Amino acid sequence: METVHTLELKEVTKKMKGENVVNHLSFGVRKGEIFGLLGPNGAGKTTTIRMIVGLISMSGGEILVNGLDIRKNYEKAMEQIGAIVENPQMYDYLTGYKNLMQYARIMPGVTRERIDEVVKLVELEQAIHKKVKTYSLGMRQRLGVAQALLHRPSLLILDEPTNGLDPQGMHDLRNYLRLLADQGTSIVVSSHILAEMELMCDRVAVIQNGKLIRIDNVTNVTDQAQARVHFLLQGSLNDAKSLLAEHFPEKTAEVSDKELIVEANTTQEIGDINKRLVEAGFLVYGIQLKKKTLEERFLEMTGKGGDLNEVSVAGQ
Amino acid sequence: MKFLSLVSNEWIKIFSRTRTWVFIALPILIVLGVAIYGKVNEDDTVKSNWKQEVTQQNKDLKNQIAEAKKDGSPKFVAESLENEYKQNQYALKKDISPYETTSWKFMKDMAPLSSLLGLFVIVVASDIVAGEFAKGTIKMLLIRPYSRWKVLLSKLVATLAFAFFLWVILVAATWLFGSIFYGFGGMDQPYLSMVDGKIHEKLISEYVLANMGLEFIEFAVTVFLAFMVSTLFYSSSVAIGISLFLTFAGNALVLFISSKSWAKYTLFPNMDLTQYLDEGLQVVKGMSLPFSLGMLAIYSALFLIITFAVFQKRDVKA
Ligand SMILES: Nc1ncnc2c1ncn2[C@@H]1O[C@H](COP(=O)(O)OP(=O)(O)OP(=O)(O)O)[C@@H](O)[C@H]1O
Ligand SMILES: [Mg+2]
Numbered sequence: 001m002e003t004v005h006t007l008e009l010k011e012v013t014k015k016m017k018g019e020n021v022v023n024h025l026s027f028g029v030r031k032g033e034i035f036g037l038l039g040p041n042g043a044g045k046t047t048t049i050r051m052i053v054g055l056i057s058m059s060g061g062e063i064l065v066n067g068l069d070i071r072k073n074y075e076k077a078m079e080q081i082g083a084i085v086e087n088p089q090m091y092d093y094l095t096g097y098k099n100l101m102q103y104a105r106i107m108p109g110v111t112r113e114r115i116d117e118v119v120k121l122v123e124l125e126q127a128i129h130k131k132v133k134t135y136s137l138g139m140r141q142r143l144g145v146a147q148a149l150l151h152r153p154s155l156l157i158l159d160e161p162t163n164g165l166d167p168q169g170m171h172d173l174r175n176y177l178r179l180l181a182d183q184g185t186s187i188v189v190s191s192h193i194l195a196e197m198e199l200m201c202d203r204v205a206v207i208q209n210g211k212l213i214r215i216d217n218v219t220n221v222t223d224q225a226q227a228r229v230h231f232l233l234q235g236s237l238n239d240a241k242s243l244l245a246e247h248f249p250e251k252t253a254e255v256s257d258k259e260l261i262v263e264a265n266t267t268q269e270i271g272d273i274n275k276r277l278v279e280a281g282f283l284v285y286g287i288q289l290k291k292k293t294l295e296e297r298f299l300e301m302t303g304k305g306g307d308l309n310e311v312s313v314a315g316q
Numbered sequence: 317m318k319f320l321s322l323v324s325n326e327w328i329k330i331f332s333r334t335r336t337w338v339f340i341a342l343p344i345l346i347v348l349g350v351a352i353y354g355k356v357n358e359d360d361t362v363k364s365n366w367k368q369e370v371t372q373q374n375k376d377l378k379n380q381i382a383e384a385k386k387d388g389s390p391k392f393v394a395e396s397l398e399n400e401y402k403q404n405q406y407a408l409k410k411d412i413s414p415y416e417t418t419s420w421k422f423m424k425d426m427a428p429l430s431s432l433l434g435l436f437v438i439v440v441a442s443d444i445v446a447g448e449f450a451k452g453t454i455k456m457l458l459i460r461p462y463s464r465w466k467v468l469l470s471k472l473v474a475t476l477a478f479a480f481f482l483w484v485i486l487v488a489a490t491w492l493f494g495s496i497f498y499g500f501g502g503m504d505q506p507y508l509s510m511v512d513g514k515i516h517e518k519l520i521s522e523y524v525l526a527n528m529g530l531e532f533i534e535f536a537v538t539v540f541l542a543f544m545v546s547t548l549f550y551s552s553s554v555a556i557g558i559s560l561f562l563t564f565a566g567n568a569l570v571l572f573i574s575s576k577s578w579a580k581y582t583l584f585p586n587m588d589l590t591q592y593l594d595e596g597l598q599v600v601k602g603m604s605l606p607f608s609l610g611m612l613a614i615y616s617a618l619f620l621i622i623t624f625a626v627f628q629k630r631d632v633k634a
Contacts, residue, residue: 090453091329106322
């Protein structure tokens with residue numbers, strides 16, 4: 001069955017200075033879904049978003065918003081989108097409220113009550129009548145979120161929305177986005193932080209060098225992020241390494257500073273290793289689990305190339 | 317209806333800047349200051365004995381003319397002195413006092429203030445597009461459901477409306493203060509002007525009205541030029557600098573190229589429309605008011621086509 005996509009990219013390409021910054025990118029965002037664009041700095045997330053909202057032209061491909069080609073039905077398509085592209089730059093000589101009024105005036109069906117509602121939602125009631133130049137980074141971000149929500153768009157696009165938000169703000173934003181999604185809004189969120197995507201999204205598209213590497217449910221992507229276990233211990237680290245090589249031949253251990261680093265997936269494995277170390281007389285005074293950074297995951301994914309599916313099966 | 321909302325957004329932004337209020341207050345204060353200063357320093361003896369004064373002036377002029385002819389100054393120096401001399405003579409004969417100030421005379425004297433307004437208009441026009449690119453606010457504006465040309469047109473309309481507003485303020489202030497300090501009359505006050513070496517009597521009020529109309533056309537073309545520069549450059553200070561340079565250096569440039577046969581087809585000689593109000597002010601020969609209006613129309617169309625074409629296609633990476 002073909003699902004109706006709120007947003008659909010088909011073979012979208014952007015050439016800049018002779019290079020494909022976005023390279024034949026295709027994906028679809030379903031109604032009521034929170035969709036993540038995940039990729040390291042310079043992957044092409046912002047460039048993709050700029051094309052969706054019509055700030056830059058496409059070198060090739062097609063973008064559909066609720067079935068409308070943005071090149072043929074630009075105004076109709078944009079009416080359905082609310083967006084933050086990189087930092088939300090507002091008029092700093094106007095108050096937050098007057099900034100929102102600017103957009104309220106030119107979008108269909110935004111009443112004063114709606115403005116108040118959105119202001120309350122992003123918790124800017126205190127500062128909304130102060131000039132934006134007095135705002136902190138997080139307050140600007142909140143105002144940015146507010147202007148994107150004003151006209152109740154069916155497609156919400158947020159480029160690194162948690163940028164500058166405090167933990168409470170991030171938490172609230174996540175909850176609110178989930179609420180909107182449950183009410184049928186489709187949401188695209190970009191980020192280079194895997195953990196953030198994990199908390200927020202239903203599916204993620206992993207992008208690198210402008211190319212789509214994979215699209216998957218977020219749990220599939222994050223679960224494969226093998227943990228690196230750091231054992232902090234007293235005694236000869238090299239002896240400990242040999243011990244591991246003896247008992248866990250399939251594991252490769254690294255030695256760094258005062259730690260022994262082992263890749264491990266399950267609690268069982270970690271427990272076993274610890275037991276061996278303690279029994280051999282090492283004083284283990286700390287065990288730290290560190291998920292691989294996204295960069296490392298990318299290296300792995302791109303390095304393994306065609307084996308991606310295999311990995312994702314192993315992850316489940 | 318929605319397009320008007322775009323325009324009113326721009327209008328609100330213009331008036332939310334402190335500098336805009338300076339642009340409005342400054343001409344008013346200058347006009348008021350000049351009016352007060354003129355009134356306080358009005359010399360009643362000169363006013364009543366103006367014939368004596370003018371006769372004395374003519375004696376001096378005669379000497380200057382003789383000198384100018386002897387020491388080989390350019391011909392037009394002697395010519396303009398002679399014109400002045402003739403005008404004085406005519407004034408004496410017909411009993412038209414050049415020292416009689418009315419509200420209309422005051423408005424004529426205040427006409428040069430419009431180049432100050434021109435400067436303000438350039439600042440606003442140069443900033444209205446480039447400033448939003450520099451600050452990055454343009455992208456928040458361009459992701460709205462409006463074709464780019466509508467957004468740009470709304471900015472152009474707002475700038476023209478602002479230019480018109482400033483101009484109305486200046487006209488109103490000069491008329492009001494002139495009338496308060498020098499009386500409400502003067503509609504029929506004549507002044508002298510030279511046409512083809514002959515002296516003509518004209519009404520000051522007619523001059524003022526014609527001057528105001530022509531100046532507004534100059535304003536509009538200035539807006540189109542600055543607006544184009546504003547769209548072509550990303551930084552508002554660069555845009556303001558280039559527009560100011562073009563406008564003011566352009567006028568100086570006219571003198572250099574005035575003898576060339578193609579000079580009349582360039583923009584700047586045609587920008588000064590008030591030159592046609594007084595014979596003898598023309599630097600480049602062979603032009604007339606309709607010719608200049610035609611040239612300005614062509615240049616304006618060209619500027620606007622470039623502006624809209626560039627804006628429509630441009631990638632916004634701000
Ligand atoms: N104006 C430009 N000219 C040429 N190349 C550009 C331009 N802007 C961006 N790029 C290139 O496009 C690529 C993608 O940039 P983009 O801003 O889309 O990355 P991103 O995924 O949003 O990264 P980040 O996480 O840092 O926000 C980068 O390699 C960048 O060098
Ligand atoms: Mg980015």
